[in-house]
Amino acid sequence: MKYVDEYRDPERARRLAESIRRLVTRPWSIMEICGGQTHSILRFAIDEMLPKELTLIHGPGCPVCVTPIEILDKALAIAARPEVTFCSFGDMLRVPGSGKDLLTVKSEGGDVRIVYSPMDALRLARENPDREVVFFAVGFETTAPANAMAVAQAARLGLRNFTLLVSHVLVPPAITAIMESPQCRVEGFLAAGHVCTVMGTAEYERLAERFRVPIVVTGFEPLDILHGIQMCVRQLEEGRAEVENPYARSVRAEGNPAARRQVFDVFEVSPRKWRGIGEIPASGLRLRPEYAAFDAETRFGVAHLAADEPAECIAGEILQGLKKPHECPAFGLRCTPEHPLGAPMVSSEGACAAYYRYRRG
Amino acid sequence: MCLGVPGKVLEVFEQDDLPMGKIEFGGIVKEACLAYTPEVAVGDYVLVHVGFALSRIDEEEAREVFTYLDEIHAAGLAEELAAGGPDRRDSGDRPGAGGEK
Amino acid sequence: MSQEFCFACPRPLDQQETIQLAHGGGGRLMQRLIEGLFVPAFAGGAPRGPLHDSSVVEVREGRLAFTTDTFVVDPIFFPGGDIGKLAVCGTVNDLAMSGAVARWLSAGFILEEGFPIESLCRVVESMQRTAAAAGVQIITGDTKVVDRGKGDGVFINTAGIGLVAPGIEISPDRVRPGDAVLVSGDLGRHGIAIMSVREGLQFEGALDSDCDCLGELVSAICARGAAVHCLRDLTRGGLAAALNEIATAAAVGIEIDESAVPVAPQVAGACEILGLDPLYVPNEGRLVAMVAADAAAAILEIMRAHPAAPQPALVGKVTDTHPGGVELRGGLGGRRILDLLSGEQMPRIC
Numbered sequence: 001m002k003y004v005d006e007y008r009d010p011e012r013a014r015r016l017a018e019s020i021r022r023l024v025t026r027p028w029s030i031m032e033i034c035g036g037q038t039h040s041i042l043r044f045a046i047d048e049m050l051p052k053e054l055t056l057i058h059g060p061g062c063p064v065c066v067t068p069i070e071i072l073d074k075a076l077a078i079a080a081r082p083e084v085t086f087c088s089f090g091d092m093l094r095v096p097g098s099g100k101d102l103l104t105v106k107s108e109g110g111d112v113r114i115v116y117s118p119m120d121a122l123r124l125a126r127e128n129p130d131r132e133v134v135f136f137a138v139g140f141e142t143t144a145p146a147n148a149m150a151v152a153q154a155a156r157l158g159l160r161n162f163t164l165l166v167s168h169v170l171v172p173p174a175i176t177a178i179m180e181s182p183q184c185r186v187e188g189f190l191a192a193g194h195v196c197t198v199m200g201t202a203e204y205e206r207l208a209e210r211f212r213v214p215i216v217v218t219g220f221e222p223l224d225i226l227h228g229i230q231m232c233v234r235q236l237e238e239g240r241a242e243v244e245n246p247y248a249r250s251v252r253a254e255g256n257p258a259a260r261r262q263v264f265d266v267f268e269v270s271p272r273k274w275r276g277i278g279e280i281p282a283s284g285l286r287l288r289p290e291y292a293a294f295d296a297e298t299r300f301g302v303a304h305l306a307a308d309e310p311a312e313c314i315a316g317e318i319l320q321g322l323k324k325p326h327e328c329p330a331f332g333l334r335c336t337p338e339h340p341l342g343a344p345m346v347s348s349e350g351a352c353a354a355y356y357r358y359r360r361g
Numbered sequence: 362m363c364l365g366v367p368g369k370v371l372e373v374f375e376q377d378d379l380p381m382g383k384i385e386f387g388g389i390v391k392e393a394c395l396a397y398t399p400e401v402a403v404g405d406y407v408l409v410h411v412g413f414a415l416s417r418i419d420e421e422e423a424r425e426v427f428t429y430l431d432e433i434h435a436a437g438l439a440e441e442l443a444a445g446g447p448d449r450r451d452s453g454d455r456p457g458a459g460g461e462k
Numbered sequence: 463m464s465q466e467f468c469f470a471c472p473r474p475l476d477q478q479e480t481i482q483l484a485h486g487g488g489g490r491l492m493q494r495l496i497e498g499l500f501v502p503a504f505a506g507g508a509p510r511g512p513l514h515d516s517s518v519v520e521v522r523e524g525r526l527a528f529t530t531d532t533f534v535v536d537p538i539f540f541p542g543g544d545i546g547k548l549a550v551c552g553t554v555n556d557l558a559m560s561g562a563v564a565r566w567l568s569a570g571f572i573l574e575e576g577f578p579i580e581s582l583c584r585v586v587e588s589m590q591r592t593a594a595a596a597g598v599q600i601i602t603g604d605t606k607v608v609d610r611g612k613g614d615g616v617f618i619n620t621a622g623i624g625l626v627a628p629g630i631e632i633s634p635d636r637v638r639p640g641d642a643v644l645v646s647g648d649l650g651r652h653g654i655a656i657m658s659v660r661e662g663l664q665f666e667g668a669l670d671s672d673c674d675c676l677g678e679l680v681s682a683i684c685a686r687g688a689a690v691h692c693l694r695d696l697t698r699g700g701l702a703a704a705l706n707e708i709a710t711a712a713a714v715g716i717e718i719d720e721s722a723v724p725v726a727p728q729v730a731g732a733c734e735i736l737g738l739d740p741l742y743v744p745n746e747g748r749l750v751a752m753v754a755a756d757a758a759a760a761i762l763e764i765m766r767a768h769p770a771a772p773q774p775a776l777v778g779k780v781t782d783t784h785p786g787g788v789e790l791r792g793g794l795g796g797r798r799i800l801d802l803l804s805g806e807q808m809p810r811i812c
Binding site (some may be wrong): 042043044048091093115222239337 | 662734799
Binding site (some may be wrong): 001004006012016019034036089117118119120140142143149153157177182192194195197198220223246248249250251252256258259262342 | 362364365366367369377378379385386394396397398399406408410411412413414415418419420422423425426427430433434437459
């Protein structure tokens with residue numbers, strides 16, 4: 001596939017790793033924000049190509065992992081209702097709430113469907129006017145334009161049987177939270193290329209300046225990631241702290257203004273709880289009051305549900321990069337993909353699941 | 362977090378007042394909404410996430426990255442470091458790095 | 463049974479267009495279903511004798527292989543196959559993986575009340591066509607009907623008996639460090655073909671399922687005799703699951719070179735957009751073979767000459783390190799564990 005295969009070229013990857021080795025003179029810790037990048041790094045064993053001075057810290061950019069347990073409980077409560085067809089991306093189906101997961105609800109008779117796009121859920125709502133179709137709208141800035149369009153289109157079509165359970169989060173407030181943490185070890189960031197495709201790079205300029213930290217907008221293929229690391233290391237070695245964008249084939253400095261307009265027409269910034277981290281101010285999106293009719297939490301009366309996370313799970317420390325998965329005493333023993341204590345063990349992007357799959361033994 | 366896949370636009374059409382495209386990914390074809398990339402034409406490559414094209418892939422920028430990667434290899438970074446690490450940002454030969462004003 | 467026999471749906475069933483509970487009730491409707499549909503299809507219109515509670519076959523001395531498998535698939539008809547073809551190929555292949563030549567099958571149907579008779583005819587016809595091509599006879603069967611809503615159209619169980627020729631010993635016990643690991647063709651076509659027609663995921667341009675009988679291919683490979691140590695057909699869980707099962711059963715390690723594993727561009731493209739790993743995507747007509755290293759080239763040559771092995775490849779080797787584990791050498795040179803998944807691979811979007 002064009003724009004995929006050439007970015008997996010082993011010879012170029014080897015050369016890039018070599019150039020990184022030549023650059024490094026001392027230890028550095030770099031965080032890849034995005035779970036998709038974590039997945040690529042472990043799948044292609046990119047970390048093994050790097051000099052030992054470099055530590056990659058796996059960041060909180062996995063929507064499945066950071067969705068708080070109480071939103072999951074709300075999803076489970078809604079999905080169990082007989083009149084509801086509950087639509088979700090495949091990633092969310094095995095994530096445990098307080099008691100069970102969406103697959104269990106399905107096995108108990110809930111109508112739970114995997115969809116590829118929120119527009120597929122919208123189509124189900126149009127085709128089944130007697131069903132309440134609920135879409136589980138998780139995701140970062142990348143996914144928000146799609147979910148916003150589904151709501152806008154439902155409004156245009158006058159659909160009354162389509163609602164969203166919203167758990168949208170934003171990257172920059174998470175970076176701020178990580179940098180302000182007293183235990184923060186992160187010295188440079190690989191910013192999530194697809195988030196920046198929508199949002200552009202302006203927010204990251206402010207962060208780079210405020211925290212004196214290099215931020216490199218990075219893609220998802222092995223060469224993209226190595227290139228991002230190479231530029232980040234170079235900044236660190238040269239004492240610079242700027243925003244650089246080697247993923248310019250997809251990311252413009254201004255992002256995608258049309259997508260952003262649609263997002264902020266439907267959603268507004270709100271505080272959000274992050275699984276394992278807690279509430280971060282202005283770190284998420286919720287439906288604007290004019291779209292309140294599309295809010296599943298109010299339609300199904302689940303807004304009040306609250307829940308505590310399992311005490312033994314150290315997802316918070318994992319997601320902030322303070323610990324590696326294998327440093328958790330439950331890892332691989334009491335916490336496995338079959339019996340996960342927390343979301344990072346479930347999502348294929350979750351750091352714990354990725355370690356379990358690719359690094360155990 | 363966000364699986365975005367580059368695909369080639371085969372066909373552009375309209376559905377429910379939304380611009381749509383048939384997008385090819387290595388031989389298979391899936392529809393995607395083009396509302397956020399109204400500028401794309403048949404033959405362009407777009408980055409698709411959950412059924413939406415989020416940007417047109419810039420072939421020129423893509424090519425420049427490979428030129429740059431080949432250059433740093435040819436030059437040998439040891440030399441660059443020995444020269445004190447030139448700020449390539451200003452020299453304009455590092456693709457995309459100058460994109461942020 | 464004549465191989466040329468062409469089965470046409472006889473429409474024997476009065477006015478009913480769909481399966482009724484009475485079709486499994488032991489009365490006249492059931493009798494008509496058996497005599498009007500199953501017997502003419504599977505016995506070529508000429509039953510070997512009076513219908514009876516069991517079939518009797520003649521065997522000479524030797525070893526028999528016996529297996530059973532049950533088939534559920536949604537949708538029942540998919541690009542490149544249907545549940546009937548799957549039910550015959552699956553059991554023929556399971557027999558073949560012991561080096562057995564499949565001879566006789568049973569077919570047990572669980573039908574859901576309301577299932578269209580026309581669909582059942584198509585499934586039965588497909589079973590017969592597949593069985594005839596594979597040289598296997600369907601000689602006994604059973605039908606049950608469940609209430610509407612308590613099944614999913616049709617479920618099929620097939621059991622099979624095959625003959626194992628003298629001198630053939632195919633088993634995980636015989637896998638040795640140093641063995642070459644071969645696959646008979648490109649991975650993932652079946653799983654992707656099914657997904658391409660699933661509600662909510664649909665896409666165009668998927669290749670047909672690889673669903674196929676591997677009996678003849680295995681017979682050809684087994685001509686190499688003792689060099690063939692172990693065979694496994696790739697089904698649910700794909701190549702990754704098959705290799706993990708063998709590594710565990712044989713207490714050996716297996717190393718796979720990811721870049722040597724054949725994957726069609728259409729399957730690779732679908733895996734990219736759905737976030738799947740082709741090594742875990744199901745097949746229904748591919749096998750992995752562990753063979754003596756010095757015979758690998760000759761066996762690959764045999765595979766290449768066979769239509770059921772469209773893209774054979776040497777993908778790795780058996781080792782004596784990390785017994786029970788499968789290690790993958792990635793395209794960039796790094797190594798990772800190729801583990802079993804906890805369940806079916808689900809499309810990941812985020």
